[in-house]
Amino acid sequence: MSTRKPFTKDIILLENVEAVVSNIIEQMREDVLQRFKRNGAVVGISGGIDSSVCFALAARAFGPEKVLGIMLPEKDSSPDSEMLARELAAKFGVKAIKEEITGALSGFGCYERRDEAVKSVFPEYDPKNWKMKIGVRQSGLFSNLPPVFYLTIIDPEGNVKDKILPAREYLQIVAASNFKQRTRMSMLYYHAETLHYAVIGTPNKHEQEQGFFVKYGDGAGDVMPIGNLYKTQVYQLAEYMGVPKGIIERTPTTDTYSAEQTQEEFFYQLPFNLMDRFWYGFENGYPPAEVAAVMGETAERVESLFRNFERKRTTTEYLRMPPIRNYYRG
Amino acid sequence: MAIDTATTKEKIRNYIVQSSHADADKIKDESMIFREGFFDSMGFIMLITFLEEEFGIKTADSDLIEENFESINAISEFIQRKSQN
Numbered sequence: 001m002s003t004r005k006p007f008t009k010d011i012i013l014l015e016n017v018e019a020v021v022s023n024i025i026e027q028m029r030e031d032v033l034q035r036f037k038r039n040g041a042v043v044g045i046s047g048g049i050d051s052s053v054c055f056a057l058a059a060r061a062f063g064p065e066k067v068l069g070i071m072l073p074e075k076d077s078s079p080d081s082e083m084l085a086r087e088l089a090a091k092f093g094v095k096a097i098k099e100e101i102t103g104a105l106s107g108f109g110c111y112e113r114r115d116e117a118v119k120s121v122f123p124e125y126d127p128k129n130w131k132m133k134i135g136v137r138q139s140g141l142f143s144n145l146p147p148v149f150y151l152t153i154i155d156p157e158g159n160v161k162d163k164i165l166p167a168r169e170y171l172q173i174v175a176a177s178n179f180k181q182r183t184r185m186s187m188l189y190y191h192a193e194t195l196h197y198a199v200i201g202t203p204n205k206h207e208q209e210q211g212f213f214v215k216y217g218d219g220a221g222d223v224m225p226i227g228n229l230y231k232t233q234v235y236q237l238a239e240y241m242g243v244p245k246g247i248i249e250r251t252p253t254t255d256t257y258s259a260e261q262t263q264e265e266f267f268y269q270l271p272f273n274l275m276d277r278f279w280y281g282f283e284n285g286y287p288p289a290e291v292a293a294v295m296g297e298t299a300e301r302v303e304s305l306f307r308n309f310e311r312k313r314t315t316t317e318y319l320r321m322p323p324i325r326n327y328y329r330g
Numbered sequence: 331m332a333i334d335t336a337t338t339k340e341k342i343r344n345y346i347v348q349s350s351h352a353d354a355d356k357i358k359d360e361s362m363i364f365r366e367g368f369f370d371s372m373g374f375i376m377l378i379t380f381l382e383e384e385f386g387i388k389t390a391d392s393d394l395i396e397e398n399f400e401s402i403n404a405i406s407e408f409i410q411r412k413s414q415n
Contacts, residue, residue, distance in 0.1 A: 144362075144365050145394065164394075166379045315371070
């Protein structure tokens with residue numbers, strides 16, 4: 001007889017947040033101190049909810065004096081990110097430093113390569129004072145077609161234009177932009193190695209399982225304390241640990257492109273509170289009809305959604321895999 | 331100029347087989363190429379680019395529906411319609 005609980009909207013909520021936090025910090029101590037023999041942790045702090053919760057967990061696990069917070073802004077970063085990250089560090093009494101990475105990114109040709117691709121789609125685009133972003137259209141998640149990406153440019157007067165991104169330009173913009181996450185991770189490891197600390201990876205469960213991270217960029221790290229938590233649960237931890245309200249109330253953004261862009265419009269196509277519940281139903285094998293009834297959807301649309309989830313999980317496996325090395329089995 | 335349907339389908343099939351690294355025998359004219367997992371999001375973007383370059387069509391937002399792309403048959407009909415416009 002199945003003992004599975006009936007699907008409800010609250011099924012995802014952690015019942016005992018205190019116990020979950022205690023277990024995570026105990027595991028972090030065991031992994032970082034005992035197993036890896038590192039003396040503390042560095043955390044890249046962006047002013048977003050995920051890195052803030054990881055930072056708070058690290059401060060609890062290792063003590064504020066054994067944690068270093070690093071802000072890693074570049075010229076497209078929102079000024080709010082640094083302000084919120086500083087507030088976070090002050091709240092938990094942890095030292096925070098700023099490493100501006102614009103110069104490193106210019107050295108890689110990050111902006112130049114990205115802007116070259118943008119200009120080939122929109123020749124009128126002027127990177128000096130226009131803004132750009134790429135994203136998907138929200139309506140696609142219930143379709144059997146995968147999403148396509150759109151390029152949006154905004155001129156200094158606020159006029160917006162968008163176009164479907166051709167494959168070559170899409171790949172070039174993404175590859176160039178990924179220098180940002182990989183440069184940040186290089187800097188985190190620099191500081192971790194100078195202090196003999198570990199690097200805390202900050203992806204949550206959705207980022208991990210749906211592949212919303214840059215391989216060897218923000219998808220790297222030595223431990224990922226919230227890697228198995230839904231966003232709703234990350235917010236529960238944030239409230240419990242006293243993460244500043246400004247961070248909790250901030251809309252999750254990618255903070256990657258010069259134009260403002262939410263994570264929902266870039267990737268997820270659903271608000272996180274809905275995404276969490278649908279994904280829970282999907283990964284725990286609930287019938288689409290049962291999930292649909294609770295979520296106010298049709299069974300057919302939820303079936304499409306689950307097919308999309310399965311495709312996303314399968315097609316992003318490459319991102320989560322370490323290099324395959326068992327070619328010789330002598 | 332009318333495009334021969336058989337030629338269109340053959341070009342589409344060859345592209346799908348080559349780009350999805352799938353077994354050619356598994357891709358029929360009526361195979362649901364997205365539902366059956368031959369293509370992911372990147373594959374779809376590349377397919378659109380291929381169709382635009384190969385057949386000289388322009389894909390609009392309103393064209394991005396399953397009925398136009400779900401199979402070789404559907405894509406071929408989509409190309410025919412766009413070519414006539």
